[in-house]
Amino acid sequence: MKGRKVRTPLEEDIVKDLHVGERVLLSGVIYTARDAAHKRMAETLKRGENPPFDLRGQVIYYAGPAPAPPGVPIGSIGPTTSGRMDRYTPMLLEMGLKGMIGKGRRNPEVIAAIRANGAVYFGATGGAAALLAKRVKASRVIAYEDLGPEAIYELLVEDFPLLVVADSEGNDLYEIGPGQWSSSRGERIGEDR
Amino acid sequence: MRYLDSFEVVKLVEELCIEANIRLPEDVADGLVKAKEHEQSLYGQAVLDDLLQNVEIARKEKMPLCQDCGMTVVFVDWGQEVLLVGKSLQESVDEGVRRAYLGSYLRRSVVSDPLYDRKNTGDNTPAVVHLRFVEGSEVKITVVPKGMGSENASALAMLSPGEGEEGVIDFVKDVVARKGQNACPPLVVGVGIGGNFESAPILAKRALLRPIGCRNADERYAGLEEKMLRHVNELGLGPGGYGGKVTALDVLAEFMPTHIAGLPVAVNISCNATRHAGGRLKGREL
Structure with a gap:
């Protein structure tokens, strides 16, 4: 897949220049976190303590990998449904988080927070977990090991194939993408978000 | 004995x-190939390319x-x-x-x-x-x-008998419209019609076991499957939910007897990895 090469940590001017529908090949360090890790991070932040990694400029991948067989960096690792993390996301964006990788719709509060904080939401192909694992070059657990697949993994990725699905201007591909293909006009799609 | x-x-x-x-059933893999031929959205085609490659990698390397x-x-x-x-x-x-x-x-x-x-x-x-x-x-x-991503997109409705075929189609369409983009489309949609509050969802899950493209033996329900598939694809959610023609590979329905006062309908959404x-x-x- 072709795409614009982008490195982490994400710099502000690059994020501002990423637009909905653009393909990106992401390289560098990213962090996994899903339901249980978000809950713990939120509790940590509410107590006024530091999160397990400095969020500034970083990218969180909503994913919990399959266990790695011997000799490979990671097992299958596709995105999980992002919407379940919506309740925690605006707080993390305010702390400096710049990017998220997942699948599925975000609520209006998250879309607004992405815009307000100049961040980006990438879609990875849901279901392509073995393919995506091939782009992970190294991994280690950095926090919450007791959560098993829900621990926070630091991943080193190379040309991780992504699509910009919500950008810093507040555009949302999940909202605008289906329009031209829908023949059930006048119906609201995905109103329950 | x-x-x-x-x-x-x-x-x-x-x-x-x-x-x-680690092995996608042949009928689902074939469904993805046919979807690729039919899909016109570039985003949709890219998603289907990823999924077809994924099927090969998983099979060869014995990865989930x-x-x-x-x-x-x-x-x-x-x-x-x-x-x-x-x-x-x-x-x-x-x-x-x-x-x-x-x-x-x-x-x-x-x-x-x-x-x-x-x-x-x-x-x-x-x-x-x-x-x-x-x-x-x-x-x-x-x-x-x-997987739970697609279970979370599933739903049950206790319709009134008078709502009939149109009520069933509307409910199926509504369930897919609300949460389909989260559930890794192209989807396979299992529909269980009839029975009771607890039996319709199990019937819907059982429907997912039928090979894609294999219609219900009852002509009326076979026709209903075709109608539901058309309506679901007209939503335009497409592969990955980014917009496109193929929102679902198929809609499979099973039915069973129910009560004079009821028309339970369960929609069990399944993902591209059915x-x-x-x-x-x-x-x-x-």
């Missing part, structure tokens, strides 16, 4: 768990197709002439699941308590077992690793 040692159930369930998680190796749903049709010797059916199925998920690098995603502890059981047990006693001396087992594997055991002479 015949018998089966429970260890035979353990071994078969283990094999089927591994097979289902999806990191979400599901809760393990196990359908058992047990021939009533066969006596199970040894452990109970649930214990035997769970032991098979345990061996597969621990031994073959499948993700363990089950928590023991849904609300408070949410502690991972560590071996993906317990499995969800649906047992039917049937005639004969054969045991048929089908393993369905079912996985299942089946096998049979013969009872031995006592």
Whole structure:
């Protein structure tokens, strides 16, 4: 897949220049976190303590990998449904988080927070977990090991194939993408978000 | 009278768990190929390319197709002439699941308590077992690793009989419109019509076992499947939910008798990795 090469940590001017529908090949360090890790991070932040990694400029991948067989960096690792993390996301964006990788719709509060904080939401192909694992070059657990697949993994990725699905201007591909293909006009799609 | 040692159930369930998680059923893989031919959206085509490559990588390298190796749903049709010797059916199925998920690098995603502890059981047990006693001396087992992303997009409606076919179609369309983009489209949509509050959802899950493109034997329901498929695809959600022509590979419906006052409809959404594997055991002479 072709795409614009982008490195982490994400710099502000690059994020501002990423637009909905653009393909990106992401390289560098990213962090996994899903339901249980978000809950713990939120509790940590509410107590006024530091999160397990400095969020500034970083990218969180909503994913919990399959266990790695011997000799490979990671097992299958596709995105999980992002919407379940919506309740925690605006707080993390305010702390400096710049990017998220997942699948599925975000609520209006998250879309607004992405815009307000100049961040980006990438879609990875849901279901392509073995393919995506091939782009992970190294991994280690950095926090919450007791959560098993829900621990926070630091991943080193190379040309991780992504699509910009919500950008810093507040555009949302999940909202605008289906329009031209829908023949059930006048119906609201995905109103329950 | 015949018998089966429970260890035979353990071994078969283990094999089927591994097979289902790494090999996409032929009909679903063919469905993705046909979708690729039909899809016009560039985003949609790119998603389908990824998925077709993923099927190959998973098969060749024995990796799970999806990191979400599901809760393990196990359908058992047990021939009533066969006596199970040894452990109970649930214990035997769970032991098979345990061996597969621990031994073959499948993700363990089950928590023991849904609300408070949410502690991972560590071996993906317990499995969800649906047992039917049937005639004969054969045991048929089908393993369905079912991811939660698509379970979360599923729903049940207790319609009024007067709402009829239109009510059923509208509900199916509405369920897909609301949450379909989250559930890894192109989807396979299982619809269970009739029965009771608890039987319609199991029927919907059973519908997902039918090969894609294979229509209900009852012509009226076969026609309904075609209509529902057309309506769902007209939503334009497309592969990945980014917009496109193929939102669902198929809509499969099953029906059963219901009460004079009811029209239950359950919609069980399944993702592009609609996985299942089946096998049979013969009872031995006592």
